[in-house]
Amino acid sequence: MKPLGPIPAGYTAIGGELAIGGRTASDLVAEAGETPLFVYSRDLLRARVAALREAMPARLKIHFAIKANPYAPILEEMKGLIDGFDVASAGELARVRAAGIAASLVSFAGPGKRDGELEAAITEGCTINLESAGEARRALAIGERLGLRPRLAIRVNPSFELRGSGMKMGGGAKQFGIDEARVPALAREVIAAGAEWCGLHIFTGSQALDAEAIIETQANVLALADRLTGEIGAPLPKLNMGGGFGIPYFNGDAPLDIAAVGAALAERFADLPEALAETELCIELGRYLAGEAGVYLTRIVDRKESHGQTFLITDGGLHHQLAASGNFGTVVRRNYPLAIATRFDAAPEEEASVVGCLCTPLDRLADQAHLPRAEVGDLVAVFCAGAYGATASPADFLGHGPAREMLV
């Protein structure tokens, strides 16, 4: 028997079934027409943002990194909830613009921006987080050619990292951002060339659950921004402090203590160095905002025994849930939170593995889990499916096609 991850708060049963937004899983699937289906909860998105606002200093702006979930209705919902949007390609920029989000609220980071992407960003007027000196020069040249003043910030590769983060994006040699030591000269070059100087972006890692690690990193980020601003010799309009707020996926994970993070940040904000006194300060979150608000629903199409083990075979799989299958950025596969949605309040009574329909042994949604007895036709729910689910999975693999999505 292998443990399942913890089911996020906010999911209840109605008539014994998992309910999302006050409606049963069966009802939602009936409306969508078919499984597999991603269901995102508007209430949970709102509650998450409200809790963050409550915990964080009022001055801190909250941005959404749409790479976590670029589903159009989510972007439209977020438009009314948060302060800015971070995109990682011209494709994502087009998505936020299509959702009616002003380009002035958008920043664009990513290590391999093409000329066409820089041109789109400059034409639209979003902020470009520069990842290299070469990119800075390309952006300036394109601005000049277009007769437009580019809005440029610099992404810093800090010398420190976010301790305990799932993905380190700072500390040592990295493809992201510009090494600390080279930032001041490049910033002065960008300002002298007449670009609109938009400030710094310091991203150190993601998916951390340890409040102390985030508190330490945020202090380091503020200190680094202060020092760099002094070396640049120009006011710092904006500072993107990065993200890193994690969510619990696995057995034993506890939610991040955002009250502690917010309290520490409030103390820092009450005592900011002169250089940051007027700076607009933000954090950039993707997974933390959307991850726990989403559920992936898939139907059991077969139940079989093999050599004494029970397999529940679903019509979904890693083509929509690559990370849950253990094949994306994880070394040791562990079970995500998962439940039999149509028997949500039933007690576990058997050990079963839940697998996808793909013809590969990689396609496993739960390994030897303790579950209520489920039959063909039952719905399975995989939780934490609101971020890095639909678009971070190989939807075309084996020809089953994409899942449906709905926001309720």
Add this chain to the structure above:
Amino acid sequence: MKPLGPIPAGYTAIGGELAIGGRTASDLVAEAGETPLFVYSRDLLRARVAALREAMPARLKIHFAIKANPYAPILEEMKGLIDGFDVASAGELARVRAAGIAASLVSFAGPGKRDGELEAAITEGCTINLESAGEARRALAIGERLGLRPRLAIRVNPSFELRGSGMKMGGGAKQFGIDEARVPALAREVIAAGAEWCGLHIFTGSQALDAEAIIETQANVLALADRLTGEIGAPLPKLNMGGGFGIPYFNGDAPLDIAAVGAALAERFADLPEALAETELCIELGRYLAGEAGVYLTRIVDRKESHGQTFLITDGGLHHQLAASGNFGTVVRRNYPLAIATRFDAAPEEEASVVGCLCTPLDRLADQAHLPRAEVGDLVAVFCAGAYGATASPADFLGHGPAREMLV
């Protein structure tokens, strides 16, 4: 410095550039209009099939598992080269039919077939490789409802596995197929119900480079088929012996010795048990047929140093090359074969990491490789991209969209 995998045979330089099908990488990209681009070589596909035909006994039929590469022009090319097609979903079935391939040449395996997929397979007349007793009963019921006689084979979960294979699909508890011991009774049930009995499918693993392991497994497969046929008590029309033929991806990998495999199989075929004397025998290959015939071309958009390391940043990445990035079915990341396509005959002179354009540290195509010095604008080639590339990667991730594909 970390070694690169071995570049497959058949790639040459023209004017210093990598050539595919007699044309330079630059020329191919110019025709396609843009990078990233998958280029598949018709000559290499044909040469691979010809070499297999030469090595294997004439009696052995060769099937293509289209999950490896369902690109329509590849299916059309394969139609004239090989003897059968294996699909893993109704979507793949639709693809082979659209390529003008007769349903009688198609078999459909996969552990999570929906009723709609079974109906499509029965209506079209392809062979269904049954994965469970439940699926057998569903298929029979659907055949009866449609007034059609389903063509049914049984996929066996053998008690042995393919030693040294990249993915084990036999041996112990599995979601694939039906445990050996349960096969005879189910086969008799299917025959008694009036289905067209199509035989057995025994798949034990994939991506093996050790000829001895494949020879041993093929002997086990033939012995198992003989024994099961005796227990079933009906002639065995067809036996799909599985695949498992691997290709070299990593430094130190040597090509599979197909001459040895073919010679051993010819000996077995010369001395087949009575029960298999009239049986149609086939192997099912995907990666082995298409993998080395494909190259992924991506352009360098930035070159940067960070803490003394050089990064070549491309406009491609793991959204098209998930396996090459080390994030699909591998525990320890190793470098695939990769080259600077526009400096294909230049000597290596620096250590550089080649990364994709995605804003994630997972997006790495070559780690600390020894390469000719490359600049912005140069093309990078990732080899072994003809199988499990385009469709086995999260093309929608971060909004860059799919790569182009061409067969030349």
